[in-house]
Amino acid sequence: MKRINKQCLNCGEEFLPKTVTSVYCSHICSKKAYKVKMKGLKNEAELKALADKIPENRAFLSVPEAGMLFGIAKRTLYRLVGQGKIPSVNLGTRLVRIDLRVMEGIFGPARALPQAQSAPKKKLYSLEKEDCYSIGEIAQRFQISEGSVYNHIRKYSIPTRQIGKHVYAPKMEIDNLYNGNDFI
Numbered sequence: 001m002k003r004i005n006k007q008c009l010n011c012g013e014e015f016l017p018k019t020v021t022s023v024y025c026s027h028i029c030s031k032k033a034y035k036v037k038m039k040g041l042k043n044e045a046e047l048k049a050l051a052d053k054i055p056e057n058r059a060f061l062s063v064p065e066a067g068m069l070f071g072i073a074k075r076t077l078y079r080l081v082g083q084g085k086i087p088s089v090n091l092g093t094r095l096v097r098i099d100l101r102v103m104e105g106i107f108g109p110a111r112a113l114p115q116a117q118s119a120p121k122k123k124l125y126s127l128e129k130e131d132c133y134s135i136g137e138i139a140q141r142f143q144i145s146e147g148s149v150y151n152h153i154r155k156y157s158i159p160t161r162q163i164g165k166h167v168y169a170p171k172m173e174i175d176n177l178y179n180g181n182d183f184i
């Protein structure tokens, strides 16, 4: 029986399939398609991992987070921020944050993201000393002045607690605010 040519799913060339299930013209095309597929899976996993790290109702986003939420390439966003076309706040050296509402104003609503499977956790923070940084520790850790730390704490309504002479803020909230690998 005469076999019928198929079109390779990778390169689009016609080929004579070795078996009825063949979809690629060659090993090369088969390998290439496999690589593309694996890259896609990896990207999806990375996207999900990043999405899981963004707490609900977070008002300020790092550039990678904003890029993911609005489906815009990180490089493009950095350029737009750099050109001042997207207003941003700089929380300190290389800590660019973009207001979620600003992004929505420019790009429309954020994309629905794959969320963690578990039910949404209640936002709990502990003000126990071991779960907190002192303001001095924050300043040192994130290389910003204590004055800036106080400003951000006020601006983003981060809870604090005074113990003795020192003011403490929950590590979780502080890490959320300052962490983000958006190094320009």
Ligand SMILES: [Zn+2]
Pocket (backbone or CB within 6 Å): 008, 009, 010, 011, 012, 013, 024, 025, 026, 029
């Ligand atoms: Zn091919």
